[in-house]
Amino acid sequence: MSSAATMSVSTRDTERYEEKDFGFWLYLMSDAVIFACLFATYLVMVGNAAGGPVPKDVFSLNRAAAETALLLLSSTTFGIAAVSLWAGDRSKVLLWLAITFLLGAGFIALEFSEFSGMIAKGAGPDRSGFLSAFFTLVGTHGLHVSVGLVWILVMIGQVFAKGLTAPVASRLMRLGLFWHFLDIIWVVIFSVVYLPGLL
Amino acid sequence: MDIFGRLTIESLPFYSAIAASGAAVTVLGALSVAAVITYFGAWRLVVFQWLSSVDHKKIGIMYIMLALVMLVRGFVDAAMMRSQQAIALNSDGYLPPGHFDQIFSSHGTIMIFFMAMPFLSGLINLIMPQQIGSRDVAFPFMNAVSLWLSTAGAALVLISLVIGKFSTAGWTGYPPYSGLEFTPGVGVDYWIWAVLISGFGSTMTGINFLVTIIKCRAPGMTMFRMPLFTWTVFITSVLIIFAFPALTVACAMLALDRTLGMHFFTNGMGGNMMNYINLFWLWGHPEVYILILPAFGVFSEVVAVFSQKRLFGYISLVLATMAIGLLSFTVWLHHFFTMGSSARVNSFFGTMTTIIAVPTGVKVFDWLLTMYRGRIVFKPPLLFTIGFLVTFVIGGLSGVLLALPPIDYLMHNTTFLIAHFHNMIIPGVLFGYLAGYMFWFPKAFGFKLNEKWGTRAFWCWIVGFYVAFMPLYVLGLLGMPRRMEHYEIAAWQPHLIVAAFGAFIILLGMICLGVQLWVSIRDRKEALDLTGDPWNGRSLEWATSSPAAPYNFAVLPKVECRDAWWDMKQRGVAYQRPEKYEDIVMPKNTFAGAVIGAAGFAFGFAMIWWIWWLALLSLAVIGAAIIVRASNDDDEFVMPASEVKAIEDARFAQLAKAPKNAMEGEPGFAGQPAPEPAA
């Protein structure tokens, strides 16, 4: 291949990554609309307890605070992983991705115990409109976090196997967008679901 | 029998002769497709050139094939309803109520989700990248995933005819009727999962098109030089990205209610069914513009090309499209004026609805003024456009009537509404797509569709439309509700008989479309499009060969103004042979898209029938396919310059054989510069 062709191929690659980043932003916008609909539904249904438990009975501020701390922290650790990526430090990237994974997994574990505790107490999603809306909103976020965890694992594998190549770095940046996006959604959940429910 | 969930032998349609014959037709249809492929020994071709293709043109063609198949199925449903209602005065007719309900539900669902949406994605895929001078869409692989997810949804609707039953809750699936309490069984679940799975495909398509338009335009193709079709695709993509999530949420919640016993929309236990109706129409109204804007785009291209004149009011058409896109999110409540909002809320949404008619009116005048003093060539695409212009205005007027809440209180859920929206959607959406199909067919296949049969199809469709749907306005005024399986009011019957006759004329139109395709393929040698520019076109899709090379453009075109291709012909720089060719990077074919589609189908089927292991398995397959695909950095190949040169040399040899200008013989040919085939 002539050197001119190589050149044009590689500028093409950067264009490709820009396209992918832009497409990913659009996906996030679309996903944000999904969450907006879920939030709206929650707000419409939060009073529909149908004689069952109301927010005060089922939420725990401590656990919600712990979940928030874990997730915010994991956003920070992902940030450090991104900085290490720019520094080209492969083992640090691996390390901070692993830490991010653990924090995220801790979040999911807490959420799992919250959900299973509620279901055991008879406050499952089939109890009332309020609980359906709660489980679906928070569960959808949790599902996203779980997908993000799998994605982190895949990226750990890719960094391990391929190194910090351009495509891998570009994927890591999008994973970062995703992870921070979920953080923002969680902050909204905390302030729309847990805080008003407990105060 | 746990491993089959709630699927049992009773799910097969042997309980009724009509259901069994529907199932038999579906199965035979599938078998005969397989037989035809085998007869032509084409399995290799189908599997390795089409199933695995990520070429936007092939994906576009497959979308349109899906749409045409589903159009036939949707029409059969319509014909059954029309004949039932023609005879069901004081009798049950030939369709029992439960069956009739399935038919209007599947008709509406198929026509909107599996005829119109694939048709739209198909036309856009085929043409939009070529119009902006691009080699492909931004994400070719995701494009294939979208196609196969749409196909999976359509396959779910089709298979509901064979295994189990389809929904009886209409194409809108309103709760609480669509909840488990009032509609147990799998019908509503078929509807939900077909809609959800194809909806994911549509959302990805929207993202794909938007990124393509923003990032992949040829040098010099500024936003305000884009052809109008591309502009409408741009706005439609934005609408898809922001509207489809509402549908996804509404359907997912309904699925949660039905599968996990939640209480989003149930009658008691704190459910709120109005929330469904709001979410559904928050998507539903933008959806009608998602469908119609690209059709407006087609009309804009067709009217300019066949008037041999620049499009009148380009900027106003763009602005009107934007205005419609914005306003389309502010009118959704007009679908349920009667459901308890205050007068103030109703008047707000009534006013917004009336306002949205204004930009649409602007467009109508722009099209008319494009034809004014044009040199009009009455080819079938233009016939459909003129038919649209006349008919659509009538539908728009009845829509403005319905936008007035007091009138809507009288007309809500009557056949007046049915007449109104078919009056918009058949001339507006379907005629637009059919015009696009006949206009761009040569670009896809390298030969033109037969014009005589195209003209016949047009006349049958337009006359059939009036005969089939004008009586429905009258029936609505006579108070006939929609979705009636039988009735006792004798005054209705004559109108229904006329409407059935109209459906028969439309059937002739369908047959003409089929004959047109058949005759055109048979006589293709006589209608070859050797130049790639059969209509003396204006935009860049006519700069490529017909069918276009895999890379569309060997050298990316340089755009200097609107109507780029017309301009190149004027300046005498069309059909220029570059000094040398370069290597071109192309995406590799992959089966991952088809695998994800197949697993999506299996997942939907499993969720419908509560076959949990299959649901988990298919999810795992989808996840694995995505991970494998996302870890593959070797998804492109380089087509060497020598191969490009060979393809292009063949093209120029063909050009040299072509007549000077394919439209030269037409009355009113304005003496445009003829393509100058290079030596």
Ligand code: HEM
């Ligand atoms: C080809 C000619 C067509 C005929 C003869 C036809 C006929 C009908 C009939 C008889 C109904 C039932 C009316 C009632 O409820 O009383 C209906 C409903 C409907 N049609 Fe069509 N139709 C045609 C084309 C289309 C097209 C092209 C679309 C959309 C792209 C469409 C979308 C719908 C929808 C959404 C419904 C409502 C279904 C429901 O009630 O849930 N139709 N049509």
Ligand SMILES: [Cu+2]
């Ligand atoms: Cu509407």
